[in-house]
Amino acid sequence: MNLTFHGAAGGQVTGSAYLIETETARVLVDCGLFQGGRPADLLNKAPGGRTAANFDAVVLTHGHLDHTGRLPLLGRAGFTGPIHTTPATVEMAGLILRDAAKVQLQDGERKNRKRQRAGLAPEPPLFESADVERILRQFRPVPYHQPVPVASGIEVTFLEAGHMLGSACLQVRVREGTREQCLVFSGDLGPRGAPILKDAETFHDADAVILESTYGDRDHRPFRETVDEFVEILRRATSEGGRMIVPTFAVGRAQTLTLLLAWVFRKRLVKPFPVFLDSPMAIEAWKIYQRHHELFDEDMLAFLSEGSLQKDLATLRMASTADESKRINDVEGPCLIMAGAGMCNAGRILHHLKAGLWKPNTHVIIVGFQAAGSLGRRLVDGESRVKIHGEVIAVKGTVHTLGGFSAHAGQTDLLAWFSPLAAARPKVFLTHGEDGPRRALAAQLTQRHRLKPVLPGLGETHSL
Numbered sequence: 001m002n003l004t005f006h007g008a009a010g011g012q013v014t015g016s017a018y019l020i021e022t023e024t025a026r027v028l029v030d031c032g033l034f035q036g037g038r039p040a041d042l043l044n045k046a047p048g049g050r051t052a053a054n055f056d057a058v059v060l061t062h063g064h065l066d067h068t069g070r071l072p073l074l075g076r077a078g079f080t081g082p083i084h085t086t087p088a089t090v091e092m093a094g095l096i097l098r099d100a101a102k103v104q105l106q107d108g109e110r111k112n113r114k115r116q117r118a119g120l121a122p123e124p125p126l127f128e129s130a131d132v133e134r135i136l137r138q139f140r141p142v143p144y145h146q147p148v149p150v151a152s153g154i155e156v157t158f159l160e161a162g163h164m165l166g167s168a169c170l171q172v173r174v175r176e177g178t179r180e181q182c183l184v185f186s187g188d189l190g191p192r193g194a195p196i197l198k199d200a201e202t203f204h205d206a207d208a209v210i211l212e213s214t215y216g217d218r219d220h221r222p223f224r225e226t227v228d229e230f231v232e233i234l235r236r237a238t239s240e241g242g243r244m245i246v247p248t249f250a251v252g253r254a255q256t257l258t259l260l261l262a263w264v265f266r267k268r269l270v271k272p273f274p275v276f277l278d279s280p281m282a283i284e285a286w287k288i289y290q291r292h293h294e295l296f297d298e299d300m301l302a303f304l305s306e307g308s309l310q311k312d313l314a315t316l317r318m319a320s321t322a323d324e325s326k327r328i329n330d331v332e333g334p335c336l337i338m339a340g341a342g343m344c345n346a347g348r349i350l351h352h353l354k355a356g357l358w359k360p361n362t363h364v365i366i367v368g369f370q371a372a373g374s375l376g377r378r379l380v381d382g383e384s385r386v387k388i389h390g391e392v393i394a395v396k397g398t399v400h401t402l403g404g405f406s407a408h409a410g411q412t413d414l415l416a417w418f419s420p421l422a423a424a425r426p427k428v429f430l431t432h433g434e435d436g437p438r439r440a441l442a443a444q445l446t447q448r449h450r451l452k453p454v455l456p457g458l459g460e461t462h463s464l
């Protein structure tokens with residue numbers, strides 16, 4: 001059997017795509033988009049090139065764009081086979097891919113206006129809504145824990161990964177003649193003890209493990225401490241009558257924060273204030289969360305059964321349209337606004353920052369990763385003036401950075417997840433991490449288990 005790393009390898013964190021090939025079958029695990037400007041754009045081709053049309057099936061670990069975003073390209077390359085994943089991921093991937101097609105179109109139009117002014121020919125978007133709709137018809141929901149044959153001699157089982165709604169680790173059994181091998185793909189792993197979702201399930205046997213290493217070199221601040229910090233900020237901002245602006249990724253973080261606010265209000269830790277979910281995509285994701293309570297952990301289910309979420313969130317307002325979003329400006333007194341984009345490089349959050357940053361009682365709460373060069377990063381770095389829509393805005397408000405809401409396991413949790421597998425002495429491939437974190441995690445695995453993990457390069461094939 002051959003395993004080829006078509007993404008999330010060679011120090012790349014995005015573009016997850018791993019191809020399993022035997023004499024009789026070809027199955028792709030994930031088909032993610034490379035993200036991060038021009039260099040990433042150049043890598044975005046259908047994994048496997050011309051052979052893509054001949055894949056038997058695709059299996060998805062979860063809905064995030066860096067795990068699903070090249071599926072429309074696979075469709076264009078002629079792939080017509082099934083895409084197996086959990087029922088919640090079918091919904092999440094639909095939401096995320098449809099949004100990605102819209103973003104492609106808008107970005108493309110802006111870039112092409114620039115190209116036109118420079119006398120260059122227009123460039124088509126990477127994919128369009130029609131490509132997304134076509135590929136979504138190939139999705140097949142598979143329940144957790146139920147082994148499903150996906151190609152000749154290949155059977156896959158989905159287990160909880162605790163990373164986002166519907167996320168899964170995969171157990172892949174590959175039979176070639178009389179020989180059977182077991183591959184375990186971690187997918188993206190959530191931190192242990194994080195709220196809402198169940199923790200990642202563990203495995204006890206594997207011939208090969210493909211392990212993510214996003215935070216292979218560090219641990220996050222514990223969730224509990226981050227919640228205390230969050231509540232302190234809410235208290236301070238409400239006593240000052242200030243606005244809280246939370247740039248947030250639409251899927252995952254926004255839902256965690258909404259449920260956290262419900263808990264804060266129910267426990268009367270802070271007097272309820274208006275909360276705005278100012279993102280059509282976050283609103284849709286919230287509805288998907290409400291349809292999948294079976295994926296919640298015991299604490300979350302107990303929380304839901306002990307009181308009325310509707311009552312807790314009586315002050316929650318959803319702003320779908322641009323007009324509803326603009327009207328938030330007229331709200332007086334303390335309020336909290338969640339809007340995208342998560343790194344403040346586009347979207348409705350820019351209007352709220354422009355309207356609020358120059359006021360001393362504004363509190364910007366950063367809850368997610370901010371890439372170098374983004375407006376979010378400049379705020380985190382404490383710049384006193386920033387430019388928004390071409391206008392210079394003074395930063396007089398307070399910027400808070402909360403590290404403990406991450407959806408990824410830190411080093412300790414990655415090692416704990418792997419530990420039950422160590423006795424089986426599997427071959428380990430570290431993916432989905434920059435080289436620093438990958439090497440740090442590899443060193444830990446060598447020290448603790450005397451294993452020599454492989455750090456595969458992009459496009460590399462390994463035989464098993």
Ligand SMILES: [Zn+2]
Pocket residue numbers: 062064067163188
């Ligand atoms: Zn992910």
